[in-house]
Amino acid sequence: MATNITFHPGHVSYEERSSLLSQRGLTLWLTGLSASGKSTIATALEQHLLHLKKSAYRLDGDNIRFGLNKDLGFSPKDREENIRRIAEVSTLFASSTTITITSFISPYKADRQVARDLHAAHSPALPFIEVFVDASIEECEKRDPKGLYKKAKAGEIKEFTGISAPYEAPEKPEIHIDADKTSVEDAVRIITEYLLEHKYI
Template identity: 70%
Template sequence: MATNITWHPSLSRNERNTYRKQRGFTIWFTGLSASGKSTIATALEQHLLHLGLAAYRLDGDNVRFGLNKDLGFSETDRNENIRRIAEVAKLFADSSTIAITSFISPYRADRNTARELHAAPSAVHPDDEPLAFIEVFVDIPLEVAEQRDPKGLYKKAREGKIPEFTGISAPYEEPENPEIKIRSDQRSVEEAVKEIVDYLDAKGLLKLNSADGRGLEY
C-alpha cells in the first residue's frame, strides 16, 4: 500500500461534465467467451461517437497486451485484472467520458466491487454525483457459445489444453440484477445497441442540463 500520499485538489466532476457537455459513466459488459460482448460493445462505441459523445472501449486487446500483460488467468490474476480495469474505467468516467468495458469478468464479487468503486463519494468533492455503472449481461447458452467458438478456445478447453477456462473448467457467476440483459442468440447487434441506448436515454445519461437551464441533448 502506498503511504505518504495526498489527494491534490482539482476540478469537480460536475465542472468537468459542464465543460465537456456530457456525463461520464461506465457500461460494463459481462458474459461467456463468444457471447458477443465485444461485437456489441464495438458497435455501441461507434454509435455513441456518431452522436458526438466521447466514449472509449476497454477490452482484452488494449488491456491484456499492455496494462495487464503481467497477469495470467488464475483466479487471483483474474481478480486483479478486473480490479485494474474497474479503476481505469472509473478514471475515464470521472473525466466525463463514457467507458465501455468488455470482459468475461466471471466473478460476481469482482463486478460488485467495480460497481461500489463507481458509487464511492469523492474524497475532495463529496457533493459530486456518483458515477453511473450499467451492467450489461450478454447471456447465451454454453452450447451456443461452443458452437460459435471463433477462436477454437472451447475445443482446446475440452481437450484440456487450456486450464481454468470459464464455463468449462472455471466458473461463471451470472449477474443477479444487471441493468440490462441481452440474449445475443435471439437479438441482432443493432437491436442490442438500440436497447442499451434507449436505457441510457431513459435514465438521462445522454443529456446534460447546463447551469442556465438549457438542455444539451444528443
Template identity: 55%
Template sequence: MVKSDNITWHQSQVSKAERQALNHHKSVVLWFTGLSGSGKSTIANAVEKALFDQQVGSYVLDGDNMRFGLNKNLGFSAEDREENIRRIGEVAKLFVDAGVITLTAFISPYRADRDKVRANLEVDEFIEVFVDTPLEVCEQRDVKQLYAKARRGEITGFTGIDAPYEAPIDPEITIDKSKQPLTASVQQVLNYLAEHHYVSLVTANEN
C-alpha cells in the same frame, strides 16, 4: 491497501461535473459481462461507434486489449482474474472522472469482483450489461477455437468449461445476442442511456 504512507491525493481544479457539462452528457461505466464469444466486445464497440457518431465521448476497454499492456503480467488464475478486474475498475473510474462514457468488455466471471467495481463508483455510475448468450451458442461461434482447446484439455481454467461463471443477479441490462440482431442489442443499450438521462436519444447504426 496502499503500500506507502508518503503519498497525497491531489484534487483537480476541474470537477467531474464540469467535465460532464463541457461534454454535454453524463459519464458512466457500461460493464459488459458474459462468456467468451457471447458478443460483449462486438456490442460494446458498436455502441461506442453509435455514441461517437452523435459526438458523445466514449471509449471501450476490451479484455484482450488490456492484456497486451496494463495487464500483460497477469494470467487466468482466480487471483489474477481478481487483480485484472480491480485494475480495470480503477481505470474505468478515472475515465468516468474525465467525463467519458466507458464501456468495458470483460468476462469478469466472479460476481464479487464486479460488485467491488460497482462499489468503487457513485451509485449511478455503474451499469451492468449481462450478455446472456447460452454456452452452446458461444461454443458454436468459437472464432478463436478456445472452447475446442479447453474441451481437449489444452487450456485449463477456461470459464464455462472447467472454471465457473457467476451470472449477474440483477443486472441493469440483459441481452441475449443469440435471439436478436446486433442493431437491436445496441439500441437496447442506447435506449437505456437515454431513458436514464445519461445522453440524448441515439440511434444504432444499421449494419
C-alpha cells in the same frame, strides 16, 4: 503499499467538467462468456455513441492484456486483479465524463461488485450499468472464433470460464441481452434506449 504519496485533487470539479462538455460520465460494464459477443457489441456501441457526438471509449478484455494487464494470467487471483485494475481505470474514465464501455468476462460477482462500489464511492457517484450479454455455452461454442472451447475441452487451456472455471451470472443486471436471439444492431439499440430513458445521454 506506498506510504510517501499524497492524493492531489484536481481544480476542475466533476460538475464543472460535465457542464462544460455537456456530458455525464458513466460505465457500461459488459459481462458474459467468451464468444458471447461482448466485444462486437461494445465496438458497435462505441461507434454509435461517437456518431451521436458523445465521448465514448472502449476497454476490451483481450486488448488490455497486451499492455496494462500483460503480467496477469487466468488464475482466480489474477482474474480478481485484472478486474480490480479495470474497475479503477473505468472509474477514472467515467470521472472525466467519458462514457466508458468495458467488455470483460468478469466471471465473479464479487469482483463486479467491487467495480460498482468504486463508482458509487466517487463524489458525485458515477452510474455503473451492468450489461449481461447472455449467450448459452452451446451458442458460444458454435461461434468460438478463436477455437478456445475446443482447446479447453481437450484440456489444452486450464481454468477456462464456462468449462473448467465458473461463471457467476448477474442476478439483477441493469440491461439483459439475450445474445442467442439478439443481433448486434438490436443490442446497441437496447443499450442506447436505456441511456436515453434514464437521461444519461
